[in-house]
Amino acid sequence: MAIKYTKPLTVFAVIFLCFHLTGCAHTAMNPDYAGPKPLPVNIEKEFDYIRFNGAYSTKVLEENNQFALKQIRFTPSTNIIDMDHDIILDYYENRGELKSPVILVLPILGGSNYFAKTFAGYFADHGYSAIIVHRQKQYKSFKDLDKLDNTLRQIVLDHKQALDWIGMREDLDSDRIGVFGISMGSIKAALISALDKRINASVMCLVGGDLAEIISTSDEKGIVRRREEYIKTHDITQTEFHELLKSKITCDPINYAEYMDAENAFMVLGRFDSTVPYKNGNELWIKMGKPEKITMLTGHYTAILGLPYVKMKSLDFFNRKLRK
DSSP: OOOOOSSOOOHHHHHHHHHHHHOEEEEOOOTTOOOOOOOOHHHHHHTOOOOOOSOOEEEEEEEOSSEEEEEEEEOOSOOOSSOOOOEEEEEEEESSOSSEEEEEEEOOSSSOSHHHHHHHHHHHHTTOEEEEEOOOGGGGOOSSGGGHHHHHHHHHHHHHHHHHHHHTOTTEEEEEEEEEEETHHHHHHHHHHHHOTTOOEEEEESOOSOHHHHHHHOOOHHHHHHHHHHHHHHTOOHHHHHHHHHHHOOOOHHHHGGGSOGGGEEEEEETTOTTTTHHHHHHHHHHHTOOEEEEESSOSSGGGGGHHHHHHHHHHHHHHHHOO
């Protein structure tokens, strides 16, 4: 006999039900973790740069009782690639605390900034200042693999200069800085967390290391299109493409993972993720020292079913680390 519902299920009820059917597993921080290795001097020198301490523009985008949303724009003081660009920050200025902790929110590779705005607004609603660091569209191309590693390094330098801007602000507590990222945003979060000790807490969702393998195997449409174009243009196999990437990319979270403090890191992985493959995320987790982790029984895109849960757990982690 068919089941009859007296009231139709809402979309949110369906999502909630689906998420609980998929389930997730929580892994506590490795109790035997010995701490991060010190960042070697040669790597510190590789990421030497001129700190930003210059002029910037401010534009008010929105105001409410909880925060004022302002867009900050400035020209980077250090640019090692031949792409002129501005660093653009959407700053959710907290109105409830003079020296508030701040969370950098790093967007996904393409599409809209929906997830970045959702999380930034959520953190702002809970008493944090939040800053979305806009992605640079021109960084997505890998037509010239010789420029790819330097582009990744410039991404690190851009985020270092965003941290410099935070340090210029009297209303922001530069001793309490967190970073949050999903997908490509989480890869950026892993890089900056390992390479800049001003980051005090990191939440990385759907993250992975070994970028050569991720780019070679990911099913993300934009990456697939660019990968196939490159393979066709240069008349090489996918295996040769992978080997070429391995020889070109050194700025990779997997290479710096042991320098990140796993005590201050939190990871969310999708067990059936094939966009940033679970294998790559798990390898990064191990190399990092096995920080606290949630594994959802989802793929990359179906992880949206767990969005409310990830928001709650991320906020809990930041509260534990930035409001001690």
